[in-house]
Amino acid sequence: xxxxxxxxxxxxxxxxxxxxxxxxxxxxxxxxxxxxxxxxxxxxxxxxxxxxxxxxxxxxxxxxxxxxxxxxxxxxxxxxxxxxxxxxxxxxxxxxxxxxxxxxxxxxxxxxxxxxxxxxxxxxxxxxxxxxxxxxxxxxxxxxxxxxxxxxxxxxxxxxxxxxxxxxxxxxxxxxxxxxxxxxxxxxxxxxxxxxxxxxxxxxxxxxxxxxxxxxxxxxxxxxxxxxxxxxxxxxxxxxxxxxxxxxxxxxxxxxxxxxxxxxxxxxxxxxxxxxxxxxxxxxxxxxxxxxxxxxxxxxxxxxxxxxxxxxxxxxxxxxxxxxxxxxxxxxxxxxxxxxxxxxxxxxxxxxxxxxxxxxxxxxxxxxxxxxxxxxxxxxxxxxxxxxxxxxxxx
Numbered sequence: 001x002x003x004x005x006x007x008x009x010x011x012x013x014x015x016x017x018x019x020x021x022x023x024x025x026x027x028x029x030x031x032x033x034x035x036x037x038x039x040x041x042x043x044x045x046x047x048x049x050x051x052x053x054x055x056x057x058x059x060x061x062x063x064x065x066x067x068x069x070x071x072x073x074x075x076x077x078x079x080x081x082x083x084x085x086x087x088x089x090x091x092x093x094x095x096x097x098x099x100x101x102x103x104x105x106x107x108x109x110x111x112x113x114x115x116x117x118x119x120x121x122x123x124x125x126x127x128x129x130x131x132x133x134x135x136x137x138x139x140x141x142x143x144x145x146x147x148x149x150x151x152x153x154x155x156x157x158x159x160x161x162x163x164x165x166x167x168x169x170x171x172x173x174x175x176x177x178x179x180x181x182x183x184x185x186x187x188x189x190x191x192x193x194x195x196x197x198x199x200x201x202x203x204x205x206x207x208x209x210x211x212x213x214x215x216x217x218x219x220x221x222x223x224x225x226x227x228x229x230x231x232x233x234x235x236x237x238x239x240x241x242x243x244x245x246x247x248x249x250x251x252x253x254x255x256x257x258x259x260x261x262x263x264x265x266x267x268x269x270x271x272x273x274x275x276x277x278x279x280x281x282x283x284x285x286x287x288x289x290x291x292x293x294x295x296x297x298x299x300x301x302x303x304x305x306x307x308x309x310x311x312x313x314x315x316x317x318x319x320x321x322x323x324x325x326x327x328x329x330x331x332x333x334x335x336x337x338x339x340x341x342x343x344x345x346x347x348x349x350x351x352x353x354x355x356x357x358x359x360x361x362x363x364x365x366x367x368x369x370x371x372x373x374x375x376x377x378x379x380x381x382x383x384x385x386x387x388x389x390x391x392x393x394x395x
Contacts (some may be wrong), residue, residue: 001031004098004355005038009064009088010079011051014102015040018077018131019055019068021344028330029349033356038072045107064088068095075355078102081175083182085112089367090118094124098128100351104192104377109395112374119367129351130370132196134307136343136350139301140360141326143284143291143316144201146303152286158265160197162190162267163279163307168234173221177247181339181356187214188377190269190280196365198267198283204259206376212255212384217272220244252289255380268381299337326362 006022008015022035037057041064042048048060059069068076068091076092078085078101085106092099099119106112119128134140146152167186175181182188199205223243252270257263273279280295292302292315301318321337323329327346331338350360367374372392379390 002033002356003232004033004035004074004352005058005070007038007067007070007073007076007097008040008051008057008079009063009067009076010102011040011042011047012079014131015042015051016081017344018079018100018342018348019051019057020341021348022077023056024341024345026350028345029352030154031311031349031352031356032358033352035075035348035352037065038074039070041067061352065091068097072092074098075100075351079140081181082107083181084189086115086328089115089128093118093122093128096123096126097126098129098355099367100131101367101370102131103196103373104183104188105130105374107179107181108380109187109374113373115172116371127354128367129347129354130346130365130367131344132200132365132370133343133347134193134197134295135200135362135365136327136346137293137295137298138320138325138328138338139293139298139318140197140282142301142320143282143293144203145288145326146291147284147286148202148203151289152284152291153259153288155202155204155263155284155286157283157285158202158259158263159283160194160204160265161268161279161281162186162194162270162274163268163273163281164190164271165276166272167218168274169218169221171221173245173247176364177221177245177249179216179248182249184377184381185216185251185253186269186271187250187253187381190271191253191255191267191380192373192377193280194267194269194282195376196370197280198259198265199373200261201261201282201284202261204263205258205372206392207260208264208389208390209255209257209376209379209383211381213253214381214384215252216247216249217251218247220246225228232291253380254383255383257376257380266332274299298340322333348382379393 039061040057041061052060075098257265259284283292290304375395
């Protein structure tokens with residue numbers, strides 16, 4: 001069996017998620033290309049060593065530059081803050097390595113364009129991937145299949161919301177609240193997923209946006225030092241006079257859009273929607289029916305069949321755990337629900353299928369595809385700041 005060495009760049013939350021996915025995918029899927037965790041480069045040497053020991057990585061690397069040069073690394077998996085995506089990914093592509101990068105593709109449209117061009121100019125056979133993990137939810141993939149089969153008829157409306165509440169005032173400062181490091185706040189973090197999902201399930205492109213609005217509710221946040229963390233002192237308990245740092249990203253972002261085939265859509269992202277933990281909602285309305293998805297009930301798809309007699313119409317709940325549903329035949333018996341990690345496991349398996357010369361179960365986003373999502377993000381930001389209509393192809 002062919003093997004591909006995975007070089008993880010980043011040892012934080014997403015590093016753990018990805019390491020688990022690479023380790024688990026050969027256990028659930030019959031892969032013709034087997035991933036091995038060859039190296040990891042964290043923020044500092046001790047972090048890399050601790051991560052390698054815990055997650056079964058063959059070796060810690062002193063830097064991402066050394067990791068890319070490692071002959072055992074065939075694919076570089078980029079799990080670091082957005083501002084580093086372009087530099088690391090482009091360097092890896094120049095070295096002839098496959099690249100899987102976290103979303104959003106980059107924190108600026110210029111960096112995203114450079115990444116897409118680097119992917120197009122890479123050596124023959126070198127592939128790129130972007131971790132839009134919600135494509136791998138069985139319910140989202142089923143939504144796509146129903147739409148592609150024409151079961152909803154012509155698509156008229158999309159309403160998409162991604163709501164979280166972890167960005168409350170007591171949350172300490174981090175790179176996610178710094179525009180130089182993150183690019184944007186809820187917009188790039190959450191709307192990127194919604195835009196990709198809308199494009200994925202419909203097979204259509206967003207061509208223009210308007211009515212965009214960004215809101216910043218928290219102007220500065222407490223900086224919690226390493227010593228404060230060791231003492232268990234969070235932002236609320238930090239003593240008077242503790243250092244505070246300005247926040248320079250949006251906390252919420254809303255916009256309207258029109259797709260190529262005439263579908264109209266609304267998008268809303270917030271990290272301060274109290275009571276919502278990871279509420280990724282999408283509703284698609286067509287001439288023959290509608291579907292609804294909510295990640296907090298990720299194993300379910302709501303379905304309205306408007307072709308039924310009026311007396312039989314109503315929202316039905318499809319529990320997407322049957323072996324006939326996308327990806328489910330690789331996991332558990334019907335009714336034994338999947339979780340957050342399984343989307344990443346399925347994506348790791350799809351990446352391996354492509355690297356082995358096969359086809360993924362559902363389409364994957366590469367750098368060029370993710371650049372189209374980045375164009376929509378950028379167009380919406382311009383629309384919000386200049387209060388205008390924006391065509392995405394003008395970016």
